[in-house]
Amino acid sequence: MSFELRASLRARNFDVSLSLADGETVAILGPNGAGKSTLLGVIAGLLRPDSGTAKIGGRPLFNLDGGTRLWSAPHLRGTALLAQEALLFPHLNALDNVAFGPRSAGVSKAAARESAGHWLAEVDALPLAHRKPAQLSGGQAQRVAVARALAAQPELLLLDEPMAALDIHAAPLLRRVLKRVLKDRKAIIVTHDVLDAYMLADRVIVVEQGRIAEAGPTRQVLERPRSQFAAGLAGLNLVTGVISGEGITTPDGRVFAGQHDPEWSPVSGQAGVAAFPPSAVSVFLGDVHGSPRNSFAATVTDLEPHGDQIRVRASTGSSAPALSADITPAASADLGLVPGMDVRFVVKAALVSVYPA
């Protein structure tokens, strides 16, 4: 019972193909406006694409290719949607909210409530059964909403940033609940949070500007990012270019020397990326003596605290991506760093990973 989708919606510059194996949970990552919510809307049947097809197992959700105009209504799809806000029906108590799906499927009131009780227990919310949504905290409401979505027995569960509206104390509990209930379940979770991707997803898909920028197993994407967005999530600097003798050469001629996996033999001219943590970058004033490798002029754009370090963001040219360096507050004070200052970034080659794009 796999899920397959291909859809394009010109008005939103959206064109995505993806598939899910049975029991697989995929995290969709991407900046705001990249098309993540559009993706869920198209799958749930709330948004109609210009063309494309989708099916769960052999059952089509829509087929808008060629002359066919197959479009099944949201309630026939079996794709329950859990949004950022719980959106519990305010006039029903928690139990009846959860019983809503089974009731809509034609189950008797008593049986629906029994099933609702089971799912409330599953999300550790049984004691809240008789409360109205107004009497629930954000985290409690969201757990009830999870139970409500699961009680509808969807073949594919869609989660649209379920943790985004919760305070930092409520999120961990919900994350644990989700980890438990998403196990062996087909689900797509849109998230901003790399932790969600690590904990909940088998695979991540990075969406940028309505297109899939990269996809792969969660660990691989986050440790070896190929898109700026994934690198940002993983807290890495990312530079793209072509493989050259020592590492990669960027389009504007800079060379980033680094290390690569021993089992991979790089071919010069092949597209590649170099990734390195901000802690691998040192900041100097004026010219640097010694090895000129991995040394670049940079202009400080901003400074902000990052843990017990200061993160220095700097631009290295109009077409090159911004790079970050982490230095100690003492070093920052010694250098007298302020935004707009011209400095030199030096990257330790030993800490730069080079791999194909």
Add this chain to the structure above:
Amino acid sequence: MNRQSTSGYHGIPRWVYAVAAVGGLLVVLPLVAMVAKVNWPQFIPLITSESSVAALGLSLRTSAASTILCIVLGVPLALVLARGEFPGQRLLRSFVLLPLVLPPVVGGIALLYTFGRQGLLGKSLELAGIQIAFSTTAVILAQTFVALPFLVVSLEGALRSAGNRYEAVAATLGARPTTVLRRVTLPLVLPGLASGAVLSFARSLGEFGATLTFAGSLEGVTRTLPLEIYLQRESDADAAVALSLVLVAVAVAVVGLSYGRRRNSAEVQA
């Protein structure tokens, strides 16, 4: 300027209170003047006369019927206006709201040429043996015509401010559109529907021009309280004033009760 206030800052300049007081007086003073004019010793006999009781009873019955008709027709109208997408939607909204600004007598004339004996539909209805002119049905039609926009406007506003996110979630949970309407949409906009229904009832109760033009005026059949007041004024000013007071009291009771209830429920929800 060290004024004590129980709720802290409210940001209303003082002069606004003065203008608001003038506005309030403009509405309240004529009512007070009317109350002062009531012939109290004769009040009970005046309002319990046969024709008064008949008119009040007819008004309450027809207004209740009109309100039900407004709900039956107005809920779907508000739904398609707030949620639907179809060509001519804006035009339809303008037309539905037209009775709000139309002089009632114009509504009466329009209804006459629709449901009257010589009217657009009236001819066919007459052939089918249905006569609307001079009947209580005509009163209800006239009242519904003028009261429908109140329900539609009120409900459409409630539907828009509620948004359709709850409905979308309900649909993905497997609820058919009719189930969504019954179990999610209508309960969500119930306060808006209730206030719309109350306004419609109050408007029906006060309907005069369209009824006079379209339905006629016969005791117990088409002569509602406003028509009775208008007629009594010709001969018996005391009776007209007494009945006016009754109409005001009924309207205040209806609107006040429902507004009070809405406030209470709003506080519980908050």
Add this chain to the structure above:
Amino acid sequence: MRTLHLKTSIVGISVAVGLAGVLAACGTTAPTAAPSGTSGSAQLSGTVTVFAAASLKATFTQLAKDFEAKNPGTKVALSFAGSSDLVTQISQGAPADVFASADTKNMTKLADAKLVEGTATNFATNVLEIAVPPSNPASISSLADLAKPGVKVVTCASQVPCGAATDTVEKASGVSLTPVSEESSVTDVLGKVTSGEADAGLVYVTDVKGAGDNVKGIPFPESDRAVNIYPIATVGTSKNKELAAAFIAAVTSEAGSQVLSDAGFGAP
């Protein structure tokens, strides 16, 4: 020109009863002879405000025009409404100089309020007539026909003058009507007849005449049992009693009576 106007209005919308009435009144030959009697010699000037019953709209509009033409420097301001409305307005201080009522009852009411100067003069009478749509669908030819089953009759309610007259006629003739509607004004009765909703209505002769070709009038002998008398008087609070008296004189003059009788009013 006049005939053409008249025709257009008749062919046109049937609700334009009032307009047709005005045009019909204009169509009659206006008297040009000077009003005999009191006015004329003294130099009159200023504005006289006349509150007149709605049924006098066409005739008084004409009479005012004639009066202004005869007395340069004068102006007649007219206000038409139901007689009882006008009494209420005058009692509340409305600046009327002359009050012309459609019945003696309302004039008495004003006199009781000490707002009539001297005594009122009766200047016209009016009797009821049956008004039917031009096609006369129910084939009405007498008062008794109105009592036939299935005939939709609209009358005035007893509270208003034309309704009181209807009651009197019913009682006197022994014909008992069961109207489908008892309207509060003549206009509403005529409206129901012109629109074809009702088969017949009972209104005044002058109303039938004023409605032009939109309705057909059927006189009936029993109508003389309820003759409605129109009194006119100077209002006690008038600031221009001389001009008010002159206008009343013009109304009651021979020429004034001619205008009134052309519109269907009877002699007092």
